[in-house]
Amino acid sequence: xxxxxxxxxxxxxxxxxxxxxxxxxxxxxxxxxxxxxxxxxxxxxxxxxxxxxxxxxxxxxxxxxxxxxxxxxxxxxxxxxxxxxxxxxxxxxxxxxxxxxxxxxxxxxxxxxxxxxxxxxxxxxxxxxxxxxxxxxxxxxxxxxxxxxxxxxxxxxxxxxxxxxxxxxxxxxxxxxxxxxxxxxxxxxxxxxxxxxxxxxxxxxxxxxxxxxxxxxxxxxxxxxxxxxxxxxxxxxxxxxxxxxxxxxxxxxxxxxxxxxxxxxxxxxxxxxxxxxxxxxxxxxxxxxxxxxxxxxxxxxxxxxxxxxxxxxxxxxxxxxxxxxxxxxxxxxxxxxxxxxxxxxxxxxx
Ligand code: TXA
Ligand code: MG
Numbered sequence: 622x623x624x625x626x627x628x629x630x631x632x633x634x635x636x637x638x639x640x641x642x643x644x645x646x647x648x649x650x651x652x653x654x655x656x657x658x659x660x661x662x663x664x665x666x667x668x669x670x671x672x673x674x675x676x677x678x679x680x681x682x683x684x685x686x687x688x689x690x691x692x693x694x695x696x697x698x699x700x701x702x703x704x705x706x707x708x709x710x711x712x713x714x715x716x717x718x719x720x721x722x723x724x725x726x727x728x729x730x731x732x733x734x735x736x737x738x739x740x741x742x743x744x745x746x747x748x749x750x751x752x753x754x755x756x757x758x759x760x761x762x763x764x765x766x767x768x769x770x771x772x773x774x775x776x777x778x779x780x781x782x783x784x785x786x787x788x789x790x791x792x793x794x795x796x797x798x799x800x801x802x803x804x805x806x807x808x809x810x811x812x813x814x815x816x817x818x819x820x821x822x823x824x825x826x827x828x829x830x831x832x833x834x835x836x837x838x839x840x841x842x843x844x845x846x847x848x849x850x851x852x853x854x855x856x857x858x859x860x861x862x863x864x865x866x867x868x869x870x871x872x873x874x875x876x877x878x879x880x881x882x883x884x885x886x887x888x889x890x891x892x893x894x895x896x897x898x899x900x901x902x903x904x905x906x907x908x909x910x911x912x913x914x915x916x917x918x919x920x921x922x923x924x925x926x927x928x929x930x931x932x933x934x935x936x937x938x939x940x941x942x943x944x945x946x947x948x949x950x951x952x953x954x955x956x957x958x959x960x961x962x963x964x965x966x967x968x969x970x971x
Pocket of ligand 1: 723765
């Protein structure tokens with residue numbers, strides 16, 4: 622299949638391109654598009670064949686459900702059985718934005734879209750290209766991140782093209798994603814709201830909006846938890862660079878010393894080495910490639926750069942990578958969740 626690639630400016634959207642892409646979605650085709658979190662690989666969420674095509678294009682296990690993207694609250698009523706009061710509070714505060722909520726689905730949503738589940742994940746993105754596309758497509762776009770299954774999520778169109786060229790109809794290039802990590806997922810189907818995937822909307826932000834404690838799915842936090850995570854996608858190795866990644870945790874000087882020792886040993890074994898460093902430490906490493914993810918205490922900056930850096934290490938054929946560790950509250954919780962998964966939970970404490 623030949624994939625058409627169009628560049629769009631969020632502030633001055635070419636409506637002809639949006640119409641063409643919307644028509645492709647209505648006919649059951651696939652369109653990758655920018656969102657404020659990461660790029661999505663979109664198909665008509667209410668068409669079971671479109672969802673099957675999404676799984677095929679990504680090489681994704683079909684028990685891993687898709688997020689349905691909408692552009693207004695009215696659209697939510699048509700696809701879910703009930704909307705809890707708390708969900709409305711969160712929608713009021715954080716939609717449109719990087720928050721996904723899970724509801725009991727009704728019959729218009731096919732099982733192919735929800736990986737066989739009776740529940741459906743819904744998000745209202747803020748990116749204007751995404752919103753225009755949703756409106757042009759009939760209102761419901763199922764979209765996982767636009768990477769091949771298991772690879773880091775794309776935050777620029779270049780990496781969507783790398784993974785999806787020839788597999789889908791259209792790629793819309795809307796520049797770099799603002800947030801850089803996928804949305805926070807909150808489940809509402811078991812009574813109390815529960816975080817299934819950490820993201821830019823933090824636990825504290827959710828608790829402030831709801832004036833109550835919001836729990837985490839324990840399976841996300843504990844590497845060796847025996848219960849599978851409630852979001853099926855969280856159980857797969859994910860975000861994985863081609864080389865091996867190890868996180869080194871400890872105070873600044875010890876971490877630098879340890880990473881330099883390890884990279885020197887790797888170099889003696891003829892391995893190409895890389896380090897995910899910070900602005901404060903980047904000059905102290907002796908690896909072949911050192912990349913700063915931002916300032917140590919600015920987890921939002923680190924979130925923005927992380928997936929792109931993992932892809933860049935692949936482009937440079939880095940075989941062994943080390944990353945500093947980050948504070949694990951606030952957005953840092955999302956950063957550490959993705960880093961740990963990318964590293965297959967390999968962490969050295971010094
Ligand atoms: O920011 C995002 O959420 C991006 C952009 C494109 O919107 N999308 C995204 O989709 O990250 P994906 O498919 O890569 O991740 C969706 C996650 C998976 O872990 C999946 O298992 C979980 O959401 N999920 C989807 N529907 C669910 C459901 N009904 N119950 C539990 N987990 C669900
Ligand atoms: Mg994904």
